[in-house]
Amino acid sequence: MQDIESLLYQNRLLTEEVKRRIDQLAAINTVATSVSQSLDLNRTLKTALQAVLNVVGADAGGISLIDYEAQEVVLRAQHGWEHDFTNPPMRVAVSSGMSGRVIASDNVVLDNNLDGSEELAVPRFHDEHFRAIAMAPMHARGKIIGILSIMSKKTEAFDDEIITVLKAIADTVGVALDNARLYENSVEHEQRLDAILQSTADGIIATDHNGRIHLINHAAESMFDVSARKLIGMPLRESPIHPRVRDSLLFALSSDKGSSKAIKVSLDNDQVVALSVSPVYVESQVDHGKQTDGWVIVTQDLTYMREEEMARTEFIRAAAHDMRNPLGVTISSLNMLRDIVKDVADPANEVVGLALNGVNRLQDLINDVLNLEQIESGYDVNLSEVDIKDMIREIGAEVRPLLQERSLTFTTELPDDLPIPQVDRKWVRRAIVNYVDNAIKYTQSGGTITVRAFPNDMLLHIEVVDNGPGIPKEAQSRLFERFYRVTGSEKIRGTGLGLAIVKSVAEAHGGGVYVRSQKGKGSTFGITLLMAGAP
Ligand code: ADP
Numbered sequence: 001m002q003d004i005e006s007l008l009y010q011n012r013l014l015t016e017e018v019k020r021r022i023d024q025l026a027a028i029n030t031v032a033t034s035v036s037q038s039l040d041l042n043r044t045l046k047t048a049l050q051a052v053l054n055v056v057g058a059d060a061g062g063i064s065l066i067d068y069e070a071q072e073v074v075l076r077a078q079h080g081w082e083h084d085f086t087n088p089p090m091r092v093a094v095s096s097g098m099s100g101r102v103i104a105s106d107n108v109v110l111d112n113n114l115d116g117s118e119e120l121a122v123p124r125f126h127d128e129h130f131r132a133i134a135m136a137p138m139h140a141r142g143k144i145i146g147i148l149s150i151m152s153k154k155t156e157a158f159d160d161e162i163i164t165v166l167k168a169i170a171d172t173v174g175v176a177l178d179n180a181r182l183y184e185n186s187v188e189h190e191q192r193l194d195a196i197l198q199s200t201a202d203g204i205i206a207t208d209h210n211g212r213i214h215l216i217n218h219a220a221e222s223m224f225d226v227s228a229r230k231l232i233g234m235p236l237r238e239s240p241i242h243p244r245v246r247d248s249l250l251f252a253l254s255s256d257k258g259s260s261k262a263i264k265v266s267l268d269n270d271q272v273v274a275l276s277v278s279p280v281y282v283e284s285q286v287d288h289g290k291q292t293d294g295w296v297i298v299t300q301d302l303t304y305m306r307e308e309e310m311a312r313t314e315f316i317r318a319a320a321h322d323m324r325n326p327l328g329v330t331i332s333s334l335n336m337l338r339d340i341v342k343d344v345a346d347p348a349n350e351v352v353g354l355a356l357n358g359v360n361r362l363q364d365l366i367n368d369v370l371n372l373e374q375i376e377s378g379y380d381v382n383l384s385e386v387d388i389k390d391m392i393r394e395i396g397a398e399v400r401p402l403l404q405e406r407s408l409t410f411t412t413e414l415p416d417d418l419p420i421p422q423v424d425r426k427w428v429r430r431a432i433v434n435y436v437d438n439a440i441k442y443t444q445s446g447g448t449i450t451v452r453a454f455p456n457d458m459l460l461h462i463e464v465v466d467n468g469p470g471i472p473k474e475a476q477s478r479l480f481e482r483f484y485r486v487t488g489s490e491k492i493r494g495t496g497l498g499l500a501i502v503k504s505v506a507e508a509h510g511g512g513v514y515v516r517s518q519k520g521k522g523s524t525f526g527i528t529l530l531m532a533g534a535p
Pocket of ligand 1: 434438439442443466468469470471479484485486487489493494495496497498499500523
């Protein structure tokens with residue numbers, strides 16, 4: 001009988017213990033559910049406190065967070081207090097008062113019998129007339145992030161069971177608060193970055209690795225007269241920005257992935273834009289096998305520089321013009337003098353010849369400097385549809401006398417269906433003429449010069465091929481620099497600016513230049529031009 005009674009008693013105790021545990025778990029669960037509802041830090045603080053007080057049945061509570069930088073404990077939420085300690089938030093040094101003890105011991109601090117004689121970090125706390133208090137450390141990511149406190153107006157209010165629940169709840173609340181704080185930090189960071197992007201004067205467009213636009217700032221919107229709302233999510237290829245800009249960008253994105261590119265694009269309305277395209281790499285633990293994670297395009301409207309450029313070019317043009325006239329007079333006088341001294345003694349003839357040579361070179365130099373100045377200013381580029389085949393044939397006809405003089409053969413390789421690009425007629429002609437002139441100048445008599453053109457993706461290639469002397473490898477990378485001449489060319493008339501002009505023409509058309517050559521085996525000089533509207 002005795003045994004059965006004791007068994008029943010034991011059983012009742014066990015059932016009570018199980019019930020208590022279940023209640024504790026339910027309490028923790030209730031708090032966990034309510035704090036995970038939001039990522040807003042202030043809201044999470046409030047809901048967490050409310051849920052805790054409901055669960056443990058305390059009169060009041062507070063949540064403090066540790067400001068590690070200031071080494072202070074800051075009260076961020078309170079409930080059931082007479083005075084407001086959160087506005088401005090009460091700050092207590094991490095080492096002082098009861099909260100200091102919680103942090104130092106990393107454990108719950110309990111006082112079930114406050115009688116007003118306690119040494120408090122904040123004396124005004126006495127006015128709250130609490131008679132019991134329990135404070136638990138809140139942990140997240142391995143450290144104490146704050147303190148969860150519960151208070152009662154009655155002594156002996158908090159038993160072991162409540163303390164156990166409080167301890168467990170404190171960590172649940174801690175993790176939720178830490179998440180909310182992390183989220184808030186990242187949102188704030190994002191907003192700050194966005195504000196910087198939006199307020200910069202340069203246009204910025206960012207795409208993913210497929211060329212789909214995911215960011216465009218105000219400056220880019222107004223520069224290209226497009227709205228971000230429409231563009232976000234759209235592939236760059238389909239975006240309604242100026243075809244020439246779009247094609248230049250697509251070309252930069254598709255060619256030679258992984259390197260940055262700078263392009264200058266002239267639009268039909270005298271607008272000149274500089275585009276800089278750079279790949280973006282996002283550090284990630286997952287290797288997704290992509291070459292880049294996207295691209296960032298920085299655009300600058302250079303149109304405002306147009307007037308300055310025009311004034312500068314105008315000055316150089318005027319100076320060159322003023323020099324040309326006296327030079328012209330000098331040249332014709334020297335020519336007359338040459339006719340006069342033709343029959344006289346040889347030395348005079350030779351001196352006149354030297355003088356003529358000198359002024360002719362000066363004239364070439366003035367013309368080339370002027371050309372380079374104009375094309376580099378970017379504003380003297382007027383696009384129209386140009387039949388490159390016709391242009392090449394015209395150039396061939398023009399240089400026929402020179403070819404005959406040097407016994408050179410001129411041929412062309414031009415496909416019937418060569419696309420008609422939108423280019424500047426005057427400048428593209430200048431570029432081809434410069435290549436052809438060089439081929440004529442440097443190829444020994446009896447040689448052959450071939451001009452060919454062909455499309456390749458979005459680019460139109462024009463190549464001038466000769467079987468002349470070729471160019472040594474080490475000189476090839478410097479050929480397109482201003483005033484660079486290969487050693488040994490001194491005897492042939494030239495300024496060293498012809499190829500620099502071709503390069504500038506190519507760049508003004510979103511293209512480039514190249515050379516393939518082998519010493520003794522001839523050279524191939526190429527220029528590429530971006531064809532607006534190409535597929
Ligand atoms: P230049 O006025 O001296 O011809 P360029 O800029 O046109 O100036 O050319 C630079 C140099 O490149 C030339 O001085 C010459 O040495 C070399 N070059 C250009 N075209 C050819 C060619 N077709 N064959 C061999 N060398 C060439």
